[in-house]
Amino acid sequence: MPSMSIELNRWVQCRTVLLDIEGTISSISFVKDVLYAYALDRLTTLARHSWDDPAFQDLIAGFPEETKADAQTLLAHVEDLTRRDVKAVYLKQLQGKIWKTGYDNGDLKTPLFDDVIPTLGAWKGAGKTLAVFSSGSVQAQLQFFSVVEDGSTTRDLKPLFAAHFDPTIAGSKLETKSYEKICRDLGQEAAEVTFLTDNVKEAEAATDAGVLTILVDRPGNAPLSQESRARFPVIQKLTDLP
Numbered sequence: 535m536p537s538m539s540i541e542l543n544r545w546v547q548c549r550t551v552l553l554d555i556e557g558t559i560s561s562i563s564f565v566k567d568v569l570y571a572y573a574l575d576r577l578t579t580l581a582r583h584s585w586d587d588p589a590f591q592d593l594i595a596g597f598p599e600e601t602k603a604d605a606q607t608l609l610a611h612v613e614d615l616t617r618r619d620v621k622a623v624y625l626k627q628l629q630g631k632i633w634k635t636g637y638d639n640g641d642l643k644t645p646l647f648d649d650v651i652p653t654l655g656a657w658k659g660a661g662k663t664l665a666v667f668s669s670g671s672v673q674a675q676l677q678f679f680s681v682v683e684d685g686s687t688t689r690d691l692k693p694l695f696a697a698h699f700d701p702t703i704a705g706s707k708l709e710t711k712s713y714e715k716i717c718r719d720l721g722q723e724a725a726e727v728t729f730l731t732d733n734v735k736e737a738e739a740a741t742d743a744g745v746l747t748i749l750v751d752r753p754g755n756a757p758l759s760q761e762s763r764a765r766f767p768v769i770q771k772l773t774d775l776p
């Protein structure tokens with residue numbers, strides 16, 4: 535871990551925590567096996583049975599023309615993007631709209647890692663501002679946090695967060711200028727912001743913007759190289775941070 539005591543000092547003094555979702559506060563498996571599968575399944579039904587319905591055409595309005603020649607072409611394209619986890623903005627917009635149905639009708643509930651709800655509550659209680667930067671659309675983020683499993687019940691965690699960013703607002707998660715914009719939008723110096731992510735390329739971009747970046751190594755994530763472990767602080771749980 536790089537100069538962990540210095541990094542911890544920066545963490546303690548940071549005023550804003552910017553959070554990634556997939557692989558950081560919720561499992562990659564939930565996003566891929568549940569959310570992505572739900573969107574694909576529902577899209578398949580709609581494409582096959584409601585292709586000419588104006589509401590369906592509205593849903594896919596953002597897709598490039600050549601991908602929506604017919605239902606088969608569209609579905610093959612979405613399956614390919616989904617399999618490769620390509621974070622295309624038009625796919626993320628579509629998924630968000632489809633997940634709305636699932637969250638509204640009770641099909642979908644969000645599981646977060648066990649340490650997340652208590653720790654986010656504690657950080658907010660201690661005066662830190664919480665914000666989210668995800669490839670998922672802001673609409674999808676709001677739904678994702680509106681029905682969160684907490685023991686035998688569900689909770690709406692939206693009030694925890696002061697701001698939500700997606701690539702349509704902030705730019706690509708792989709670009710330094712996106713993190714600079716987020717800091718500006720939050721009215722914070724980069725040195726006052728900590729970004730938690732599982733993605734090394736995102737960590738590099740955020741670090742270059744001057745943001746303290748901590749890698750979160752969750753079960754089910756891709757293994758981190760020794761080089762990444764040497765370059766960034768790494769935690770397994772949010773409770774690893776004081």
Ligand SMILES: CSCCC(=O)C(=O)COP(=O)(O)O
Binds near residue numbers: 555565668670675707
């Ligand atoms: C609530 S958005 C669902 C997750 C998602 O679609 C996604 O692409 C996650 O990306 P992240 O940048 O949060 O890893």
